[in-house]
Amino acid sequence: MNITWRRKFTWSPERQYYWDFCPRAYYYNYIGEWEEGMDKEKLESLKKLCSWEELYKDLLLEGIEELVTGDSVPEVKKRLRNRLEKVFQAPQDFLIPGERDVYSSSEEILGVLSQYLDNFLSLFQPSGIQGYFYRVQERIYYKGLPITVSPDFLFQHPERTIVSKLIISPPSVPQLLDLQACSLILWAEEKFGMEVENIFCDYYYLSDLRMERKKYSRPQIIELAEKIIIFAHRMLIVKGIEDFPARSEEGRCRLCKFSSICPDTDYLQ
Ligand code: SF4
Numbered sequence: 001m002n003i004t005w006r007r008k009f010t011w012s013p014e015r016q017y018y019w020d021f022c023p024r025a026y027y028y029n030y031i032g033e034w035e036e037g038m039d040k041e042k043l044e045s046l047k048k049l050c051s052w053e054e055l056y057k058d059l060l061l062e063g064i065e066e067l068v069t070g071d072s073v074p075e076v077k078k079r080l081r082n083r084l085e086k087v088f089q090a091p092q093d094f095l096i097p098g099e100r101d102v103y104s105s106s107e108e109i110l111g112v113l114s115q116y117l118d119n120f121l122s123l124f125q126p127s128g129i130q131g132y133f134y135r136v137q138e139r140i141y142y143k144g145l146p147i148t149v150s151p152d153f154l155f156q157h158p159e160r161t162i163v164s165k166l167i168i169s170p171p172s173v174p175q176l177l178d179l180q181a182c183s184l185i186l187w188a189e190e191k192f193g194m195e196v197e198n199i200f201c202d203y204y205y206l207s208d209l210r211m212e213r214k215k216y217s218r219p220q221i222i223e224l225a226e227k228i229i230i231f232a233h234r235m236l237i238v239k240g241i242e243d244f245p246a247r248s249e250e251g252r253c254r255l256c257k258f259s260s261i262c263p264d265t266d267y268l269q
Contacts, residue, residue, distance in 0.1 A: 001240050002034040010139060010146035011232040013180035019235060020173050021252065026235075027244035028258040035241075042261065049096045049257040052103075053168045056113060059083055060166060060206070061135055061152060063117055068133045068153075077117070081110050098254035116168070116206040123204050123211045132156075134163075140187045142225050145232055149187040161188050164202040177203060179231075181214040182224035196221050 018026040029047060032038045050058070062083075063076040087094045088106040103109045134154040140147050155162040163184040171177060181201035188199045201214040216224070238244065246264035253259050253267035 001031075001238070002036065004034045005031045006236065009232075009236065010148040011183075011228055011235070012148040012150070013176055013183065014148075014150075015235065016176055016179060016231055017171070017173075019231070020176070022247040022256065023244040024241075024246035024262060024264060025256050025258050027241060028261070031244075039261070046257050046261065050094065051096055051255060052099050052109075055087065055094065056116060056168050056206075057166055059113060060116055060120065064120065064153070065133050065135065067121075073117070073121070077110075077114055080113055080117075081106065084110055084113070096255060096257040097259065098256075119206045119209045120166070120204055123209065138187060138191075140183075140190050142186055143229065145229055147183050147186070147228065149183050151184055151187070154188075156192070160198045160200065161192055161194055162200045162202055163188050164204060167203050167205050169207045170205065175227075178214065178224055179228055182216070182221055183228065185216065185221060186225065 015026070015030065018029050028043065032043050033040055059080055063080055066076050066079065067073070084106040088109075091100045103112075132154060134151045137148055137150045140149065151163045152165045154164070165180065165184070167177075181203075184201050185196050185199045188194065189196050192199075196216065196218055199215075203212045203214070205212065246262065248262075248265045248267070250267050253262070253265040256262070256265070259265050259267065
């Protein structure tokens with residue numbers, strides 16, 4: 001197995017998500033491009049596909065960014081409609097196969113998206129806090145392990161920092177939210193020089209209209225960070241494709257962007 005990917009390895013919640021979803025899908029997403037005999041062009045085009053949930057998040061974050069810079073809610077919704085129409089004109093360019101027939105019209109999906117935007121606005125109450133949109137990818141090191149974080153937005157107050165993420169629906173592995181919160185808090189600690197006890201991670205759940213605040217003591221952060229190291233170690237001790245078992249199962253493969261190139265699924269799209 002080509003080892004170039006090792007030099008580029010960083011742990012991230014997204015990587016962990018792929019690993020837990022299906023190690024073979026992880027292989028295609030993070031390692032395939034370095035492997036001999038892989039159709040790199042095809043792989044790149046598949047990697048760009050997303051689920052409705054990922055698309056919602058992208059569109060909502062764009063909309064929130066526009067709201068933060070002063071646009072009105074009707075203006076933002078109008079732009080969301082235009083973007084959605086593009087997806088409906090060529091769904092094969094945007095969506096994984098199992099997600100292409102979920103909605104019958106852009107109006108239907110616009111209704112869902114508008115509801116999520118309204119839910120966000122009803123949860124979002126930054127009174128007395130200076131907030132700004134972040135939406136970047138940054139890298140930190142914990143005991144030599146590179147970790148990539150992607151805060152959605154950030155609020156700062158003289159005594160505390162709040163890093164926030166949008167969640168459409170709760171993940172199937174809830175522990176991932178703690179690992180993600182830990183990585184964001186470690187990042188904010190390094191970036192803003194603040195004690196971890198004064199950094200919170202807020203999750204905005206848009207499908208069930210609630211906000212969850214994660215806060216941890218220093219020993220809890222250390223415990224979570226040690227788990228991240230263990231998970232990263234498991235991802236790094238692999239030697240060949242056989243170390244990435246295919247978790248073939250209808251519900252999973254239907255939502256996998258690599259099902260058209262995976263020889264181990266019985267659920268080809
Ligand atoms: S198609 Fe199924 S088995 Fe193959 S990578 Fe995707 S989820 Fe895994």
